[in-house]
Amino acid sequence: xxxxxxxxxxxxxxxxxxxxxxxxxxxxxxxxxxxxxxxxxxxxxxxxxxxxxxxxxxxxxxxxxxxxxxxxxxxxxxxxxxxxxxxxxxxxxxxxxxxxxxxxxxxxxxxxxxxxxxxxxxxx
Amino acid sequence: xxxxxxxxxxxxxxxxxxxxxxxxxxxxxxxxxxxxxxxxxxxxxxxxxxxxxxxxxxxxxxxxxxxxxxxxxxxxxxxxxxxxxxxxxxxxxxxxxxxxxxxxxxxxxxxxxxxxxxxxxxxx
Amino acid sequence: xxxxxxxxxxxxxxxxxxxxxxxxxxxxxxxxxxxxxxxxxxxxxxxxxxxxxxxxxxxxxxxxxxxxxxxxxxxxxxxxxxxxxxxxxxxxxxxxxxxxxxxxxxxxxxxxxxxxxxxxxxxxxxxxxxxxxxxxxxxxxxxxxxxxxxxxxxxxxxxxxxx
Amino acid sequence: xxxxxxxxxxxxxxxxxxxxxxxxxxxxxxxxxxxxxxxxxxxxxxxxxxxxxxxxxxxxxxxxxxxxxxxxxxxxxxxxxxxxxxxxxxxxxxxxxxxxxxxxxxxxxxxxxxxxxxxxxxxxxxxxxxxxxxxxxxxxxxxxxxxxxxxxxxxxxxxxxxx
Ligand SMILES: Nc1ncnc2c1ncn2[C@@H]1O[C@H](COP(=O)(O)OP(=O)(O)O)[C@@H](O)[C@H]1O
Ligand SMILES: Nc1ncnc2c1ncn2[C@@H]1O[C@H](COP(=O)(O)OP(=O)(O)O)[C@@H](O)[C@H]1O
Numbered sequence: 001x002x003x004x005x006x007x008x009x010x011x012x013x014x015x016x017x018x019x020x021x022x023x024x025x026x027x028x029x030x031x032x033x034x035x036x037x038x039x040x041x042x043x044x045x046x047x048x049x050x051x052x053x054x055x056x057x058x059x060x061x062x063x064x065x066x067x068x069x070x071x072x073x074x075x076x077x078x079x080x081x082x083x084x085x086x087x088x089x090x091x092x093x094x095x096x097x098x099x100x101x102x103x104x105x106x107x108x109x110x111x112x113x114x115x116x117x118x119x120x121x122x123x124x
Numbered sequence: 125x126x127x128x129x130x131x132x133x134x135x136x137x138x139x140x141x142x143x144x145x146x147x148x149x150x151x152x153x154x155x156x157x158x159x160x161x162x163x164x165x166x167x168x169x170x171x172x173x174x175x176x177x178x179x180x181x182x183x184x185x186x187x188x189x190x191x192x193x194x195x196x197x198x199x200x201x202x203x204x205x206x207x208x209x210x211x212x213x214x215x216x217x218x219x220x221x222x223x224x225x226x227x228x229x230x231x232x233x234x235x236x237x238x239x240x241x242x243x244x245x246x247x248x
Numbered sequence: 249x250x251x252x253x254x255x256x257x258x259x260x261x262x263x264x265x266x267x268x269x270x271x272x273x274x275x276x277x278x279x280x281x282x283x284x285x286x287x288x289x290x291x292x293x294x295x296x297x298x299x300x301x302x303x304x305x306x307x308x309x310x311x312x313x314x315x316x317x318x319x320x321x322x323x324x325x326x327x328x329x330x331x332x333x334x335x336x337x338x339x340x341x342x343x344x345x346x347x348x349x350x351x352x353x354x355x356x357x358x359x360x361x362x363x364x365x366x367x368x369x370x371x372x373x374x375x376x377x378x379x380x381x382x383x384x385x386x387x388x389x390x391x392x393x394x395x396x397x398x399x400x401x402x403x404x405x406x407x408x409x410x411x
Numbered sequence: 412x413x414x415x416x417x418x419x420x421x422x423x424x425x426x427x428x429x430x431x432x433x434x435x436x437x438x439x440x441x442x443x444x445x446x447x448x449x450x451x452x453x454x455x456x457x458x459x460x461x462x463x464x465x466x467x468x469x470x471x472x473x474x475x476x477x478x479x480x481x482x483x484x485x486x487x488x489x490x491x492x493x494x495x496x497x498x499x500x501x502x503x504x505x506x507x508x509x510x511x512x513x514x515x516x517x518x519x520x521x522x523x524x525x526x527x528x529x530x531x532x533x534x535x536x537x538x539x540x541x542x543x544x545x546x547x548x549x550x551x552x553x554x555x556x557x558x559x560x561x562x563x564x565x566x567x568x569x570x571x572x573x574x
Contacts, residue, residue, distance in 0.1 A: 151434060
């Protein structure tokens with residue numbers, strides 16, 4: 001039940017990179033939420049979130065809700081959320097839930113940053 | 125509960141090599157026993173057993189009993205049993221049970237065969 | 249439905265509705281379901297999600313102010329795996345409404361997709377609830393490639409010899 | 412013993428005593444025990460072996476001719492994990508004898524080491540049995556680094572504030 005094995009946070013310019021490892025569910029979503037809120041609370045310059053889910057093996061609707069919640073938070077600041085490292089089973093859930101309508105994906109952190117620098121949001 | 129993921133049997137001269145993968149317990153010990161008995165039943169020339177436990181992640185007293193049972197079977201033919209690939213947790217159980225008093229170990233199949241060819245049983 | 253035959257194997261599990269037990273419950277059901285050779289990794293993933301959603305609902309909706317008991321009962325039949333998630337909590341006043349995608353009584357970060365996922369990922373789902381008495385989510389995953397899969401009705405069950 | 416405080420978390424599991432359920436039972440207990448950060452991989456391995464032995468005994472000795480119910484109850488306390496394996500089978504006429512290394516009533520390939528391993532790998536073990544009524548194997552793994560570990564007796568328990 002160590003379902004969130006790791007959570008690491010790093011900052012580069014106006015981008016917050018959060019890497020999760022393990023499972024994102026009812027039990028672990030609050031930890032993810034708290035880590036993001038703690039980091040951005042006193043850093044209004046952080047505009048965008050890149051979420052690296054490479055090490056995430058399980059997500060359910062509670063996990064999706066936590067990601068959507070972060071999207072809303074960054075959207076309020078005028079920023080965007082890009083997800084990288086989606087495993088096939090997690091991708092399936094993103095598609096089913098319609099989360100792709102608001103959250104973008106990229107194949108790497110570099111691509112995610114390039115996109116965010118480009119400034120153009122994906123077509124919706 | 126696929127606890128014996130694989131069991132493969134091969135013959136070289138008077139040596140039977142059995143490779144197990146997975147867990148050796150009450151449920152899987154009979155499969156191991158049946159595979160050995162089926163192979164040696166009509167092959168009285170098979171004198172020795174080399175048991176490769178490299179892929180075995182769990183053994184309990186039922187598993188040890190099945191190994192001891194095979195030792196008795198080969199001892200009756202005047203042969204020996206050499207175990208290779210013991211994981212630390214399994215080694216601990218071998219020590220505790222005294223199985224090392226009858227079953228020998230080697231670090232590889234080549235070493236096991238060399239020993240058996242040499243003909244000298246280890247000191248007990 | 250061929251509900252009257254004896255299961256090949258079964259278990260029942262009960263635990264307090266703590267968030268940490270959601271992953272425990274889905275891991276336990278998945279470990280049991282893994283004995284079924286016919287299930288693909290995707291089937292096991294579907295089961296994990298459905299159990300996770302039903303147990304999460306018991307934890308947060310059934311017992312909003314306390315930690316109450318949750319039971320998970322699983323039975324394996326020749327043609328299907330049946331899973332029941334039971335709580336004795338608040339109950340659902342309108343089950344049809346609860347099943348509607350995006351309907352939730354806890355806006356915040358809930359998406360209202362839990363029961364939708366249960367229905368999407370399992371082959372049959374029945375939710376029964378009595379306000380103040382509790383909720384049972386009963387769900388079935390059919391074994392791929394069994395006779396009954398894809399429509400063998402009562403005839404199939406009657407024709408099958410007892411195990 | 413501080414047996415009267417409430418556990419931090421717990422579960423109970425019941426299943427038919429089929430050989431396939433031995434691995435299911437130990438995997439379930441290990442998944443639950445893994446929530447305890449203090450347990451090392453070796454502790455988890457010890458627990459897996461002890462559960463495997465106690466459940467195997469229920470399967471083969473308690474119900475030699477049939478498949479009977481087995482229950483596993485696990486409770487986590489601040490200082491220890493308690494595990495109870497219960498059957499309602501044949502019972503053990505002489506528990507002291509049964510605990511003796513190499514004693515077995517089923518020679519064949521049984522080594523008579525099951526209860527020895529349970530005692531070796533767990534910190535406290537109590538076996539209670541009534542012939543014809545069943546057997547309960549109660550065992551404790553202490554959490555490493557807790558006050559009570561390494562000999563804090565009743566004094567320790569009394570001195571500990573309720574959680
Ligand atoms: N076990 C339950 N006990 C009480 N109410 C429930 C239960 N399960 C679901 N509900 C109700 O049904 C609604 C929809 O559930 P669901 O689709 O899982 O979405 P969510 O959990 O995101 O709210 C919940 O908001 C809740 O009001
Ligand atoms: N749950 C049980 N029900 C009835 N008898 C039991 C049970 N557990 C152990 N026994 C008895 O105790 C003996 C010793 O058990 P154990 O040390 O586990 O060795 P083994 O299982 O190899 O016989 C068994 O042979 C059996 O007679």
